[in-house]
Amino acid sequence: MSGLEGVVAAQTVLSEVDGLAGRLIIRGHALDELAGRWSFEEAAGLLLAGFFPDLPDDLAPALGAARVRVFEQVAHLDANLARAPVEAIRALVARLADRDDLEIGLNLIAAPAVFTGAVLRVSTGKAPIAPDAKLGHAADSLRMMRGQAATRAQAAALDTYLVTVCDHGLNASTFAARVVASTQAGLTSAVLAGISALKGPLHGGAPGPVIDMLDAIGAPTNARVWLAEALDRGERLMGFGHRIYRVRDPRADALKAAVRDLALQEEAVCGRIALAEAVEGAALAEAVEGAALAILRERKPDRPLETNVEFYTALLLEALGFPPSAFTCVFAMGRTAGWVAHAREQVAGGRLIRPQSAYVGPPPRVAA
Numbered sequence: 001m002s003g004l005e006g007v008v009a010a011q012t013v014l015s016e017v018d019g020l021a022g023r024l025i026i027r028g029h030a031l032d033e034l035a036g037r038w039s040f041e042e043a044a045g046l047l048l049a050g051f052f053p054d055l056p057d058d059l060a061p062a063l064g065a066a067r068v069r070v071f072e073q074v075a076h077l078d079a080n081l082a083r084a085p086v087e088a089i090r091a092l093v094a095r096l097a098d099r100d101d102l103e104i105g106l107n108l109i110a111a112p113a114v115f116t117g118a119v120l121r122v123s124t125g126k127a128p129i130a131p132d133a134k135l136g137h138a139a140d141s142l143r144m145m146r147g148q149a150a151t152r153a154q155a156a157a158l159d160t161y162l163v164t165v166c167d168h169g170l171n172a173s174t175f176a177a178r179v180v181a182s183t184q185a186g187l188t189s190a191v192l193a194g195i196s197a198l199k200g201p202l203h204g205g206a207p208g209p210v211i212d213m214l215d216a217i218g219a220p221t222n223a224r225v226w227l228a229e230a231l232d233r234g235e236r237l238m239g240f241g242h243r244i245y246r247v248r249d250p251r252a253d254a255l256k257a258a259v260r261d262l263a264l265q266e267e268a269v270c271g272r273i274a275l276a277e278a279v280e281g282a283a284l285a286e287a288v289e290g291a292a293l294a295i296l297r298e299r300k301p302d303r304p305l306e307t308n309v310e311f312y313t314a315l316l317l318e319a320l321g322f323p324p325s326a327f328t329c330v331f332a333m334g335r336t337a338g339w340v341a342h343a344r345e346q347v348a349g350g351r352l353i354r355p356q357s358a359y360v361g362p363p364p365r366v367a368a
């Protein structure tokens with residue numbers, strides 16, 4: 001009850017999370033059909049279809065133009081703000097106009113990609129790189145961060161990630177976005193609520209700590225002892241457990257496959273050393289995953305705790321060159337498409353979200 005589990009707070013055509021079957025459906029498509037096959041622009045178009053009367057059939061040029069529009073805000077970024085990437089992108093998003101139309105919706109979907117690249121560059125003393133509207137969203141996101149073109153395999157891997165996380169039922173950030181949208185505050189306000197909820201470590205802030213955990217464990221043979229000691233200290237193992245999934249999170253499988261594909265395809269581009277490092281990293285991750293699942297089963301036999309999306313997110317985003325401090329921003333790059341679609345759906349439904357609370361405080365004092 002305290003976490004509202006089991007409460008149905010919205011009807012949606014956007015996505016269904018079936019926690020018992022371990023299945024995610026996005027507008028009539030199983031995640032397996034979309035991840036690794038569709039571009040982010042196609043998935044965003046799928047989510048937005050029917051929610052904006054002027055939505056173009058091909059979202060790619062419109063999203064490219066939106067990246068160029070929002071880049072103007074990067075002039076307001078300073079090195080101080082850039083030190084905390086999620087807070088920096090939230091501050092820059094807050095500068096965008098707060099209306100409820102297609103132009104603003106696309107600006108919001110474009111913004112995290114443009115701002116993340118700029119924030120990472122400014123935080124290391126480099127100049128931000130302007131968007132290239134002709135590129136795909138994933139390829140341009142990587143180029144703006146690194147200053148050099150992404151390989152096809154890297155752009156494809158980022159597309160897989162963005163599609164995998166673009167929507168996921170009424171998770172905490174989407175619920176926050178829908179509550180704000182229900183007040184008719186505007187799309188920008190709804191997305192700001194989403195970013196704020198996403199940043200917490202129990203939601204989108206987990207993959208950075210996953211990398212810290214893998215670094216601390218160091219080698220597969222250390223996994224079991226390290227994990228047991230963490231649980232003895234009362235810590236949670238990051239990247240495991242989920243409110244809805246009682247079996248394996250299907251997004252973890254999609255991303256695990258993307259990590260493997262990227263490592264194999266990068267061999268041609270980066271050579272054997274990079275491949276060897278990737279294979280070693282994957283072996284450590286698989287050993288840690290196996291040890292964590294075994295120990296969680298022993299310690300919490302009544303609570304199914306499986307691998308969630310954040311575990312392989314950490315590996316994929318690290319392989320693509322994103323620092324852990326920016327992982328939540330990359331999550332926001334994908335999820336903003338879902339927040340905008342949910343906000344439009346909520347406004348179309350027309351009712352203010354206003355639940356009740358049960359008062360358990362003291363009764364009013366009665367004068368003697």
Ligand code: ACO
Binds near residue numbers: 203206
């Ligand atoms: N490691 C160790 N124990 C855990 C974990 C974990 N990762 N997750 C849950 N548990 C335990 C809790 O300690 C609790 O035990 P208790 O009953 O003995 O006190 C029991 O399982 C139930 O935990 P709840 O917090 O009630 O479960 P909830 O459904 O709220 O948890 C959550 C979901 C927050 C994701 C949790 O599993 C967690 O903290 N995981 C680690 C952080 C993480 O990976 N977050 C990313 C989630 S995916 C996403 O948001 C995109």
